[in-house]
Amino acid sequence: MDAAAFLQGSLQAYLSVALLLFVTGLGIVLARRSLLVQFMGIELMLNAANLALLAAARWRGGDPQASVLYLFIIAVAACEAAVGLALVVALFRHRATTDADRADLLKQ
Amino acid sequence: MFLAFAILTLAGALSVLWQRNLILAGMSLVLSFLGLAGLFVLLANPVAAALQLIVYSGAIVVLVLFVIMLLNTHQEEPAERERPIQRWLGLASAALLGVGAVGAVLASPAVEGLKAAPASAMTLQGLGAALFRDHLLGFEVAGLLLLAAMVAAVLLVKKEV
Numbered sequence: 001m002d003a004a005a006f007l008q009g010s011l012q013a014y015l016s017v018a019l020l021l022f023v024t025g026l027g028i029v030l031a032r033r034s035l036l037v038q039f040m041g042i043e044l045m046l047n048a049a050n051l052a053l054l055a056a057a058r059w060r061g062g063d064p065q066a067s068v069l070y071l072f073i074i075a076v077a078a079c080e081a082a083v084g085l086a087l088v089v090a091l092f093r094h095r096a097t098t099d100a101d102r103a104d105l106l107k108q
Numbered sequence: 109m110f111l112a113f114a115i116l117t118l119a120g121a122l123s124v125l126w127q128r129n130l131i132l133a134g135m136s137l138v139l140s141f142l143g144l145a146g147l148f149v150l151l152a153n154p155v156a157a158a159l160q161l162i163v164y165s166g167a168i169v170v171l172v173l174f175v176i177m178l179l180n181t182h183q184e185e186p187a188e189r190e191r192p193i194q195r196w197l198g199l200a201s202a203a204l205l206g207v208g209a210v211g212a213v214l215a216s217p218a219v220e221g222l223k224a225a226p227a228s229a230m231t232l233q234g235l236g237a238a239l240f241r242d243h244l245l246g247f248e249v250a251g252l253l254l255l256a257a258m259v260a261a262v263l264l265v266k267k268e269v
């Protein structure tokens with residue numbers, strides 16, 4: 001491995017940053033209890049996947065198909081954000097909590 | 109430049125992990141997304157960087173902060189039952205996954221063998237041509253999905269269904 005190229009941003013460096021971002025998001029989802037913070041962790045994991053995708057596209061000569069895929073991922077992420085936050089608000093109406101540990105029953 | 113943006117991204121993400129105040133966690137998320145937008149610029153993709161800033165930092169984080177303020181849950185609620193073993197086990201397994209995956213990437217000769225092709229920066233024209241020439245159906249489906257998500261969100265937060 002070439003350390004200087006790594007620090008300048010080689011494909012390996014970008015993939016490493018994407019992986020570290022992904023495991024940080026995973027750690028947030030696993031360790032934090034607030035649903036809203038867990039939601040932020042999910043967004044971070046989604047963005048790690050985007051970074052890996054665009055880095056791979058750059059090393060394939062700037063394929064425009066990857067940017068199209070990125071556009072679709074962003075559209076789906078916006079839908080996910082709207083519906084996920086609506087679910088959190090609906091849960092808060094029913095239980096007056098946003099704590100994942102307190103929302104562990106399916107029935108009232 | 110790469111190092112600065114990479115550190116900004118990861119520091120923002122780690123700050124979300126440790127931050128007790130939910131509003132500040134959201135602000136750290138913005139920091140992380142700003143770093144990602146910088147990385148996208150370095151990847152010769154300013155279109156993606158602009159989309160990142162507009163959609164993530166602009167729309168999604170604002171939506172999250174809006175919900176935090178709406179529900180008035182600025183602090184994490186005190187734990188019903190402390191589960192220290194599960195929390196540390198979760199963090200440890202995530203860290204183990206990270207170490208293993210980064211090690212696999214760094215040890216892979218296939219990834220190292222890839223040479224950066226001489227690429228010109230992605231332009232809006234190139235993206236638009238690829239989008240409307242090859243993926244018109246997907247574009248329409250994405251629009252329909254956004255509409256469905258909007259209706260679902262309104263329906264879910266209505267007072268009585």
